Ligand SMILES: Nc1ncnc2c1ncn2[C@@H]1O[C@H](COP(=O)(O)OP(=O)(O)OP(=O)(O)O)[C@@H](O)[C@H]1O
């Protein structure tokens with residue numbers, strides 16, 4: 204689904220991400236872990252076009268293309284170079300994200316926040332909207348129904364009309380994921396989706412993330428909760444000081460000496 208090649212981001216003298224390469228397979232959960240300041244959010248910011256890359260490339264599988272050998276796919280044009288593409292154009296290609304720090308419109312209702320995610324499907328042609336207002340109304344009703352369905356999936360059907368600003372932190376973390384799902388992504392990047400949540404909320408979000416991946420959506424997960432990462436990841440890439448120090452299955456990574464060394468003395472569970 205995604206190929207990241209020799210990606211580097213330099214801020215002044217800091218190499219926040221340093222020559223990082225990895226591939227994300229379709230319909231899998233690929234976690235990126237590493238100590239605080241390792242470059243995880245910077246990596247997500249580059250993939251989602253928020254930061255310009257210093258060097259390197261990012262490729263996304265084109266829609267409707269079946270998987271095969273990675274290099275062959277690039278050569279045969281089955282992947283698109285999305286390096287430095289802005290986030291709004293990536294959303295149209297099926298890439299979306301959540302943020303480490305909540306990005307929710309607190310004066311809007313929970314439902315309205317989710318409907319923002321459906322924005323990309325709304326008809327932007329003013330004249331067409333005028334002559335076909337019935338269709339617009341039907342679309343709006345459909346998106347509202349879909350948003351309510353998503354709320355139900357997360358056990359939050361009761362909060363649709365509540366003002367987001369009045370909702371607890373744990374609910375808002377879920378709302379961010381729901382809004383991302385509303386864009387009907389092929390690839391979703393989650394930056395610390397369970398940070399600050401209690402074990403029950405963490406377990407709920409974990410099982411939903413697993414279900415989402417099993418439905419065919421690829422997931423890049425950045426998370427400090429090692430228990431969750433080890434339980435739900437298909438593959439893990441470990442970074443330290445911007446560099447990849449290990450990659451593999453949860454078992455392979457957990458037994459890697461470099462990984463154990465990088466984590467010793469660091470506060471990796473919040
Ligand atoms: N906009 C920026 N300007 C300058 N330096 C930055 C910027 N963003 C990140 N950095 C630096 O890049 C490095 C990596 O930061 P980043 O936020 O990507 O780490 P992280 O792995 O997400 O950490 P955490 O687990 O604490 O969220 C840090 O040294 C940070 O100070």
Ligand SMILES: [Mg+2]
Pocket residue numbers: 243244245303
């Ligand atoms: Mg971060």
